[in-house]
Amino acid sequence: MLLGKHARTTSIGFAVGWVLDIVIATTIFVFLGGTMGDSTSTGDAWIKLGLGILLLIVGLRRWRGRGGEHTPKWMRAIDEMRPPTALELGFALSAINPENLIMCVAAGVSIGGKGISGLG
Numbered sequence: 319m320l321l322g323k324h325a326r327t328t329s330i331g332f333a334v335g336w337v338l339d340i341v342i343a344t345t346i347f348v349f350l351g352g353t354m355g356d357s358t359s360t361g362d363a364w365i366k367l368g369l370g371i372l373l374l375i376v377g378l379r380r381w382r383g384r385g386g387e388h389t390p391k392w393m394r395a396i397d398e399m400r401p402p403t404a405l406e407l408g409f410a411l412s413a414i415n416p417e418n419l420i421m422c423v424a425a426g427v428s429i430g431g432k433g434i435s436g437l438g
Contacts, residue, residue, distance in 0.1 A: 322397040331401035335408025347426020369420045376416045
């Protein structure tokens with residue numbers, strides 16, 4: 319993407335899509351975390367512990383499942399990509415990345431559980 323025909327605008331579009339997805343996912347979990355009460359509860363600790371274990375399992379599965387060195391067709395098309403398509407790709411790749419989702423859940427539950435009342 320950085321070496322493609324539209325490198326500057328395409329990479330900006332990809333980054334905006336990636337960050338936008340993380341902001342939306344974290345915001346959703348902030349509101350869900352706010353319904354759980356105080357973040358010092360044992361429920362919050364169990365959620366974080368479970369997410370940490372899940373992250374380790376996902377990492378191990380990816381490590382063991384890595385395979386051949388061929389480039390998928392969609393990755394070869396990135397060089398010809400336009401900014402709107404790059405934004406969509408950044409949003410989609412961020413959304414399907416389990417590590418991002420787990421971090422958004424942990425951050426949202428922690429932030430939402432604090433009960434920030436001075437924001438309104």
